Amino acid sequence: DARVTQTPRHKVTEMGQEVTMRCQPILGHNTVFWYRQTMMQGLELLAYFRNRAPLDDSGMPKDRFSAEMPDATLATLKIQPSEPRDSAVYFCASGFSGIGDTQYFGPGTRLTVL
Template sequence: DARVTQTPRHKVTEMGQEVTMRCQPILGHNTVFWYRQTMMQGLELLAYFRNRAPLDDSGMPKDRFSAEMPDATLATLKIQPSEPRDSAVYFCASGHSLAHEQFFGPGTRLTVL
């Protein structure tokens, strides 16, 4: 049963702390996306990787957010330092560059106090 996994599922932290979210894409998928769900913006694209290379991270606040793919089985999204306005649900999705459909993970609900 192939699916995207994300850890942790929930994270509560204090302002100023570093937060790292992890994603394991579906084996064989070569595109990985990070989204943030907010009430006002819906699903905002934060970063987009193809074959582990970052193609678009224009949606990320560069001063505090960073996204990497250390290998094909792991994508990370890091926030340092975290702020209360970062509180949201963060989704990872994977897919194949030849297809349009994306497969989403269950999300990480982040609360920054």
């Protein structure tokens, strides 16, 4: 049963600290998405990769957030320095752009910045 995996599931950190979230997309998928979910804003797209190349990161605060795909099996989202307003659930999703736009979501990383 192929699934998107995310680590860690929960992260509590203090303001100013660096946070790194990891995602393993489903094998064979060529698109990866990072979303942030809050009660107020719902699901917001932060970044989007196709074939490991970043295509759109317009939803991401550039000064503190960065997203990379060092290889096809790993995507990372980094926040440095973290702020309390970054507290949210961060989801990774993967898909295959050649056969439509269905996305498969991971279980999310719940981030709390104190």
